[in-house]
Amino acid sequence: MRYLYGLAILCCLVLWSSCRNDFETVASTGNLEFSKDTVYLDTVFSNIGSSTYNLKVYNRSDEDINIPTVRLSQGESSNYRLNVDGIPGKVFENVQILAKDSIFIFVETTLDINNLPTNALDFLYTDQLLFDTGGNEQKVELVTLVKDAVFLFPEKYADGTTETINIGDEQNPFFIKGFYLDDDELTFTNEKPYVIYGFAAVPSDKTLTIEKGARIHFHNFSGIIVEENGTLKAKGEKSNDLEALENEVIFEGDRLEPGFSEIPGQWFGIWFLDGSVGNSFNFTTIKNSTYGIRTQNSVIELKNIQIYNCTNNGLFAINSAIDGENMVINNCGQSSLAISLGGIYNFRHCTFANYWTESFRSFPAVSIENVLKVGEEILVFDLVAANFTNCIIYGNERREFSLFKNDAGAFNFKFENSLVRFEDPTGEFGNIPLYDFTNSALYPETKFNLDPFFQNTEMNNFNIEEGTSGAEGIGKNGIGPLKDLNGKDRGTPPDAGAYEATIFPKG
Structure with a gap:
């Protein structure tokens, strides 16, 4: 009986805690900081998914904050995909960050160059990651070069x-x-x-x-x-x-x-x-x-x-x-x-x-x-x-x-x-x-x-390296090719290997 009574109390505590906010927050005031102002997703081929890139969002203030919206500028039609603190999507509401803490946003994309407004072999696809609205809005640029093939x-x-x-x-x-x-x-x-x-x-x-x-x-x-x-x-x-x-x-x-x-x-x-x-x-x-x-x-x-x-x-x-x-x-x-x-x-x-x-x-x-x-x-x-x-x-x-x-x-x-x-x-x-x-x-x-x-x-x-290499000047004369892999004329005698010795740049 004591066991059942204790279990009932534990269940009540769990239900009570799941119905309350984890912490009290204040609204974001546009003072977020980011690990980068532009996320370059590098170059991808048409229809081949990119790697996953990350952006870190910092709350440097002493208060827990709530960001009303985090979204892609093009919304659900965007070719970028997001994962905000473990949740996938393209538009997010009421994203919370503890005081002196941060969250991760992961970004990836797959693009079909045939559906993009250009006939070029390469196309620069861009969007924006928007935080909040109105006077408090902040943004991070997203950039990807798409190659046709x-x-x-x-x-x-x-x-x-x-x-x-x-x-x-x-x-x-x-x-x-x-x-x-x-x-x-x-x-x-x-x-x-x-x-x-x-x-x-x-x-x-x-x-x-x-x-x-x-x-x-x-x-x-x-x-x-x-x-x-x-x-x-x-x-x-x-x-x-x-x-x-x-x-x-x-x-x-x-x-x-x-x-x-x-x-x-x-x-x-x-x-x-x-x-x-x-x-x-x-x-x-x-x-x-x-x-x-x-x-x-x-x-x-x-x-x-x-x-x-x-x-x-x-x-x-x-x-x-x-x-x-x-x-x-x-x-x-x-x-x-x-x-x-x-x-x-x-x-x-x-x-x-x-x-x-x-x-x-x-x-x-x-x-x-x-x-x-x-x-x-x-x-x-x-x-x-x-x-x-x-x-x-x-x-x-x-x-x-x-x-x-x-x-x-x-x-x-x-x-x-x-x-x-x-x-x-x-x-x-x-x-x-x-x-x-x-x-x-x-x-x-x-x-x-x-x-x-x-x-x-x-x-x-x-x-x-010229002057130090053990391969320098040990080659046999008359052995082609007469130019090395860099297109440099071989010496007499030539050096062993694919390259003639060269002076390395300092520093």
């Missing part, structure tokens, strides 16, 4: 399923969400950005041509697949502005906000299937993917390439033929360059670095093998050649390359006039012939463990 995506069928493509074979099919590019979609221009959902496949005997200055963006778990006898040609050219990269071809994710500009793993990557031929990339940047380029038994030419921020590998090659020059790969969760199951590889004036800090990394910047384990089966193919001339292989680990040879296949490699990080203080690799760094047939004129003095590894800036 060419959207490519799998077809959705009437039964609710989505178009797929088979990347396996008839005996072992493997379907993924994707679509084949039609003939009228096989040229990407620089007129509008491209946004790809799912995997866009280049069919056999077709060529995808990407013109200079093109921008290709990918939604989560999206990418490009090039099928057997299919071809991709990225025809970037040297840019006049090394920051704007106006002539470069750029592959990246579809989130344009600055907070996503260097986030790995936003899309899958570019995948060359068995037997893809004639592929080439020139003046191209690939960033923020799972794989930069993944290739198996394909032929690719890579010139003036930058690949950054991959959760797995920047370049993962299985028994392929790759010729590369003026390449930079950095910041990969596994190896920046992974060669598996043999093949033919020739790299000149390339910088293979790895300064990954997102998680523990157990792979070196460069790994080379002539084997591949598939289930319980061990496959072995000849490593016909893996030649690194005037290259840099470096990173934030003590050993930045590894070699794994199966004697059932050939294993031919050479590091020539290059700079390599491989520290072996206990001598555990000293009796392994593959790591005999005194062998002039395998390591002619190659230097070890000298600091290359990169300009800024966190910003993927792998220029080397």
Whole structure:
């Protein structure tokens, strides 16, 4: 009985407290303060939602206040969405803030450029966040740049399923969400950005041509697949502005906000299937993917390439033929360059670095093998050649390359006039012939463990410093290309890596 009596009192107290105001307030007098006077929601693509941005509203007074209205100027028709102190909506009444306290307002948007009053490729969409009315009204501007784009995506069928493509074979099919590019979609221009959902496949005997200055963006778990006898040609050219990269071809994710500009793993990557031929990339940047380029038994030419921020590998090659020059790969969760199951590889004036800090990394910047384990089966193919001339292989680990040879296949490699990080203080690799760094047939004129003095590894800036870099002047003469990735003439002798040394700005 005492228990029931106590419970009744408790219930009465709860009901009484829920029927009273939490605190007595006075009306707002227009003295609110804000963490910013304009909320820039950065740039978004048409029909792709923005990130959520926040605004903090402060009550600096000694009294609890009540704001009669907090609303968007365009009301319910606004393309912005709000959440005021945990409550979603576009118009709010009687918003209370305790003395010397604050509340958060969260803002986001999704915009369809086709419904906006303009025919331009870009449109600046604005609204205002209004606090109170009349003489006490205060406002915060909301600004978003909306970009038009060419959207490519799998077809959705009437039964609710989505178009797929088979990347396996008839005996072992493997379907993924994707679509084949039609003939009228096989040229990407620089007129509008491209946004790809799912995997866009280049069919056999077709060529995808990407013109200079093109921008290709990918939604989560999206990418490009090039099928057997299919071809991709990225025809970037040297840019006049090394920051704007106006002539470069750029592959990246579809989130344009600055907070996503260097986030790995936003899309899958570019995948060359068995037997893809004639592929080439020139003046191209690939960033923020799972794989930069993944290739198996394909032929690719890579010139003036930058690949950054991959959760797995920047370049993962299985028994392929790759010729590369003026390449930079950095910041990969596994190896920046992974060669598996043999093949033919020739790299000149390339910088293979790895300064990954997102998680523990157990792979070196460069790994080379002539084997591949598939289930319980061990496959072995000849490593016909893996030649690194005037290259840099470096990173934030003590050993930045590894070699794994199966004697059932050939294993031919050479590091020539290059700079390599491989520290072996206990001598555990000293009796392994593959790591005999005194062998002039395998390591002619190659230097070890000298600091290359990169300009800024966190910003993927792998220029080397004049007068201090261990890569300066160690290159072999007569090895092209004759200009570095910046377009600067190479010296005699040249420096190793993708860049000739330069004087860094002070401060």
